[in-house]
Amino acid sequence: MGRQLQFEIFRYNPQKKGDVPHMQTFTLDETPNMTLFIALNRLREEQDSSLMFDFCCRAGICGACAMVINGRPGLACQTKTKDQPSRITLHPLPIFKLVGDLAVDTGVWFREMYAKTESWVHTTKQFDPKRQEERMDNEVAEQIYELERCIECGCCVAACGTARLRDDFMGAAGLNRIARFVVDPRDERTDKQYFEIIGNDHGIFGCMGLLACEDVCPKKLPLQNQLGFLRRKMGITAIKEIFRKK
Amino acid sequence: MQTYYSDLLVIGAGLAGERVACEAAQSGFKTTCLSIVPARRSHSSAAQGGMQAALGNCAKGEGDCCDIHFIDTVKGSDWGCDQEVARLFADAAPIEMRRLAHWGVPWNRVVPGQSFYFKGGEKFEKYEKEEKEGLITARSFGGTAKWRTCYTSDGTGHAVMCTMDNRCAELGIDVFDKKEAISLIHDGKTCMGAVVRCLRTGQLEVFLAKATAICTGGFGRIYKATTNAVICDGGGHIIAHETGLVPIGNPESIQFHPTGIVPTDILVTEGCRGDGGTLLDVNEERFMHIYEPDKAELASRDVVSRWMTHHMRQGKGVKTPYGEHLWLDIRHLGDHHISTKLREVDEICHHFLGVDPRKELIPVRPTQHYTMAGIRTNKDGAAYGLEGLYSAGEAACWDMHGFNRLGGNSLAETVVAGGIIGSKIVEFLQGYETRFDTRTVNLAVKKQEERIHDLIHGRKGKLNVYQVRNELQEALMKGCFVFRNQEGLEECVETLQKTLEKSRKVGLVSDGIGANYELGAAMKLEGQVRLGLCIAQAALQRTESRGSHNREDYPERNDKDWLNRTLAYWPEGADMPELSYEDTTSVFELPPGDRGYGGGTIIPADEKYVKERTVKSPVTEIGKKK
Ligand SMILES: Cc1cc2nc3c(=O)[nH]c(=O)nc-3n(C[C@H](O)[C@H](O)[C@H](O)COP(=O)(O)OP(=O)(O)OC[C@H]3O[C@@H](n4cnc5c(N)ncnc54)[C@H](O)[C@@H]3O)c2cc1C
Ligand code: SF4
Ligand code: SF4
Ligand code: FES
Numbered sequence: 001m002g003r004q005l006q007f008e009i010f011r012y013n014p015q016k017k018g019d020v021p022h023m024q025t026f027t028l029d030e031t032p033n034m035t036l037f038i039a040l041n042r043l044r045e046e047q048d049s050s051l052m053f054d055f056c057c058r059a060g061i062c063g064a065c066a067m068v069i070n071g072r073p074g075l076a077c078q079t080k081t082k083d084q085p086s087r088i089t090l091h092p093l094p095i096f097k098l099v100g101d102l103a104v105d106t107g108v109w110f111r112e113m114y115a116k117t118e119s120w121v122h123t124t125k126q127f128d129p130k131r132q133e134e135r136m137d138n139e140v141a142e143q144i145y146e147l148e149r150c151i152e153c154g155c156c157v158a159a160c161g162t163a164r165l166r167d168d169f170m171g172a173a174g175l176n177r178i179a180r181f182v183v184d185p186r187d188e189r190t191d192k193q194y195f196e197i198i199g200n201d202h203g204i205f206g207c208m209g210l211l212a213c214e215d216v217c218p219k220k221l222p223l224q225n226q227l228g229f230l231r232r233k234m235g236i237t238a239i240k241e242i243f244r245k246k
Numbered sequence: 247m248q249t250y251y252s253d254l255l256v257i258g259a260g261l262a263g264e265r266v267a268c269e270a271a272q273s274g275f276k277t278t279c280l281s282i283v284p285a286r287r288s289h290s291s292a293a294q295g296g297m298q299a300a301l302g303n304c305a306k307g308e309g310d311c312c313d314i315h316f317i318d319t320v321k322g323s324d325w326g327c328d329q330e331v332a333r334l335f336a337d338a339a340p341i342e343m344r345r346l347a348h349w350g351v352p353w354n355r356v357v358p359g360q361s362f363y364f365k366g367g368e369k370f371e372k373y374e375k376e377e378k379e380g381l382i383t384a385r386s387f388g389g390t391a392k393w394r395t396c397y398t399s400d401g402t403g404h405a406v407m408c409t410m411d412n413r414c415a416e417l418g419i420d421v422f423d424k425k426e427a428i429s430l431i432h433d434g435k436t437c438m439g440a441v442v443r444c445l446r447t448g449q450l451e452v453f454l455a456k457a458t459a460i461c462t463g464g465f466g467r468i469y470k471a472t473t474n475a476v477i478c479d480g481g482g483h484i485i486a487h488e489t490g491l492v493p494i495g496n497p498e499s500i501q502f503h504p505t506g507i508v509p510t511d512i513l514v515t516e517g518c519r520g521d522g523g524t525l526l527d528v529n530e531e532r533f534m535h536i537y538e539p540d541k542a543e544l545a546s547r548d549v550v551s552r553w554m555t556h557h558m559r560q561g562k563g564v565k566t567p568y569g570e571h572l573w574l575d576i577r578h579l580g581d582h583h584i585s586t587k588l589r590e591v592d593e594i595c596h597h598f599l600g601v602d603p604r605k606e607l608i609p610v611r612p613t614q615h616y617t618m619a620g621i622r623t624n625k626d627g628a629a630y631g632l633e634g635l636y637s638a639g640e641a642a643c644w645d646m647h648g649f650n651r652l653g654g655n656s657l658a659e660t661v662v663a664g665g666i667i668g669s670k671i672v673e674f675l676q677g678y679e680t681r682f683d684t685r686t687v688n689l690a691v692k693k694q695e696e697r698i699h700d701l702i703h704g705r706k707g708k709l710n711v712y713q714v715r716n717e718l719q720e721a722l723m724k725g726c727f728v729f730r731n732q733e734g735l736e737e738c739v740e741t742l743q744k745t746l747e748k749s750r751k752v753g754l755v756s757d758g759i760g761a762n763y764e765l766g767a768a769m770k771l772e773g774q775v776r777l778g779l780c781i782a783q784a785a786l787q788r789t790e791s792r793g794s795h796n797r798e799d800y801p802e803r804n805d806k807d808w809l810n811r812t813l814a815y816w817p818e819g820a821d822m823p824e825l826s827y828e829d830t831t832s833v834f835e836l837p838p839g840d841r842g843y844g845g846g847t848i849i850p851a852d853e854k855y856v857k858e859r860t861v862k863s864p865v866t867e868i869g870k871k872k
Contacts, residue, residue: 135355148352148408
């Protein structure tokens with residue numbers, strides 16, 4: 001114990017006239033079991049009240065606190081200072097719009113993604129409160145849940161080369177979202193309909209397959225498998241489309 | 247000034263808020279939701295366990311029905327709930343779970359055949375029936391007679407929240423995140439919407455609506471140690487309460503959980519103790535058996551929390567920079583058990599403590615967990631005191647939880663109440679027209695602008711926001727925690743009165759420009775202290791022990807004098823809350839009896855009083871048998 005930590009933190013308040021992006025250094029005594037959640041709150045309460053950053057659940061389940069920690073996107077609340085060098089550099093996630101300092105606007109990005117992917121079960125069936133629920137295989141239910149575990153932290157998007165090049169790219173989170181509905185038997189969309197959403201450069205064909213996304217995903221989602229799964233499926237759909245047109 | 251207009255304004259986009267919004271939007275009303283964080287980050291998504299509904303599909307749930315769910319809920323509340331509301335809830339819960347399935351929730355389903363389960367460390371067998379294959383299944387939860395808790399793996403709240411938010415997107419509901427409501431706009435009779443601070447720019451905005459629903463979740467953050475997210479800070483309660491017209495129901499009714507980890511108070515499951523984990527003190531000695539020879543660590547949540555607190559008061563806590571704690575020991579359960587049955591605990595220990603629970607002890611302490619207290623509404627979800635104002639979910643005291651809510655009942659409440667109250671709001675909106683008085687709107691905005699100006703320039707004082715907030719949190723931990731007594735509560739009220747004074751004299755250190763956090767904290771500080779004072783004062787007055795409200799000096803549950811609900815008003819300009827009382831319930835389907843755990847004596851209610859209110863119901867018979 002007793003380490004002194006040095007924080008290099010990106011500072012910029014876009015609402016403040018004349019403010020320019022810069023790095024600011026803070027020092028803090030490390031305490032046992034310290035996480036970046038504790039450290040940043042202490043910095044704000046004891047040293048600089050204007051420091052901006054986001055936390056919500058502080059338990060690794062909501063995705064609010066993603067930032068670039070020593071060069072790598074990750075969740076600040078589940079990062080222990082103990083596992084970091086005594087000099088810790090913090091930047092906001094790239095690609096998302098900056099709110100200030102370490103806080104970014106993930107909400108708008110993800111809302112746009114829901115709109116693009118039409119992120120809901122498409123069904124023509126009506127709900128009848130008097131009837132028993134429709135049956136589902138437990139394995140299918142668990143498979144859907146596995147894909148729904150995404151906490152929308154944005155780490156995968158921030159790490160993605162394609163997302164940096166094209167701002168209309170859906171990112172691994174968006175493609176994973178589509179996969180979630182593809183495996184859901186309740187969704188009546190056809191492959192052709194899915195193809196219209198993702199069978200292009202801002203969807204499945206924009207991805208370069210370098211898999212930075214899966215590396216940084218704090219929920220360890222099988223993003224690689226999903227990308228492969230969709231690509232195969234969409235590849236087949238694409239071929240069918242070509243033949244149909246002829 | 248940016249002004250938005252809608253039929254219904256929902257403040258809060260957790261499960262309760264979004265469910266209310268869906269109901270209104272489905273009926274064609276223009277609906278807007280506000281949230282501090284993107285909707286899916288709401289605290290609802292943190293709930294892992296599950297939600298209760300008497301579907302009776304799984305083997306251990308066979309024979310379950312709404313009546314038994316109703317009985318469990320009333321007993322759980324220690325007869326503090328409104329029985330009409332508990333009935334509405336229990337009856338609607340199964341339908342609501344099926345609706346969620348229709349909307350897309352991947353509920354775990356019945357798998358036929360033989361399987362095993364553990365109870366108290368022992369292995370049992372069960373058989374699921376072929377004919378039930380694929381129906382929604384359930385797991386066991388404390389305090390329920392049958393397995394009734396519907397779930398999706400270990401992420402029920404998250405999965406249901408995703409589906410609900412998808413449904414909002416489908417219905418085209420405007421869900422704005424990074425928007426914080428900072429005051430209600432009203433003329434003393436009718437609510438017209440809210441003044442809102444944009445947490446992207448710091449600008450004030452106006453949201454006008456014919457009806458407004460507050461669904462802002464609990465206010466655990468006024469306690470130092472809480473399992474709640476940092477946004478569960480009472481913002482919604484504060485803006486309703488400061489109108490002076492809307493009371494907080496049962497403020498003394500706050501639930502605690504024995505095992506939050508230190509320092510961050512993240513919850514580790516009761517399963518640790520259920521499977522044989524033990525609690526140790528500073529000398530690494532067990533102590534629960536001293537106080538509870540029979541059940542030891544396995545006594546109920548509130549009982550264990552009480553003894554832990556008691557033991558720390560005896561000087562047996564471990565002192566740390568984050569305050570005192572005790573140890574949870576699961577080392578003896580072994581690698582296999584920990585990496586399979588307690589995987590989630592293993593992960594929490596690894597991520598947040600860097601502790602290997604196979605070899606090391608887990609630091610734990612009792613922690614605030616749930617607020618049964620809330621904005622008092624009638625059974626339609628309409629808030630007392632202001633027309634057009636509603637509330638649902640943890641923010642509300644709709645009152646199906648009384649003095650102790652059962653595990654799995656709060657997540658279920660969010661969607662069930664959201665559905666019921668949403669449809670009542672639709673009834674209200676149908677044919678309702680209104681006019682917005684621009685003077686009232688402008689005054690409301692001006693008042694907030696002035697407050698902000700004063701805080702930024704330290705016009706009222708320069709006290710430090712965080713220090714004053716800390717004082718509030720410490721005082722509640724000391725006087726209004728799991729144990730309460732006259733002396734402690736009197737001291738707490740006294741301290742909080744001084745804290746109230748201070749909260750009116752804070753000023754910012756920073757410039758307050760943009761999405762400044764310190765300003766947000768400063769703006770709700772006085773309201774938070776008021777909530778604290780309501781808790782302390784109501785707890786001081788209630789000279790009995792009921793559910794989570796535990797008075798060392800009045801250990802019995804006193805139905806003779808206290809079969810009622812506290813209403814705490816805060817008249818404008820006052821320095822103390824005004825308390826009044828109403829009957830807990832106007833009808834008894836289940837007349838007061840023993841809640842079946844936690845022991846303690848009961849001073850019975852007046853027989854005539856109970857008889858007059860008791861109605862004939864299938865439950866009366868089932869209740870007698872048990
Ligand atoms: C760790 C943990 C585990 C739990 N597990 C379970 C469980 O297994 N089963 C169960 O039944 N219950 C469980 N609970 C309880 C349950 O999760 C909550 O009671 C429930 O989710 C509350 O939902 P809500 O919709 O009322 O509020 P929340 O989900 O808390 O949503 C509140 C919303 O209000 C917004 N908001 C707050 N203030 C403002 C403001 N001023 N302006 C604008 N927006 C605002 C927030 O941004 C958020 O969108 C658990 C609770 C905790 C803490
Ligand atoms: S694999 Fe595709 S989605 Fe993932 S980071 Fe690379 S380009 Fe982006
Ligand atoms: S896929 Fe993983 S990294 Fe990407 S947003 Fe979801 S949880 Fe975060
Ligand atoms: S604060 Fe929720 S994931 Fe970090």
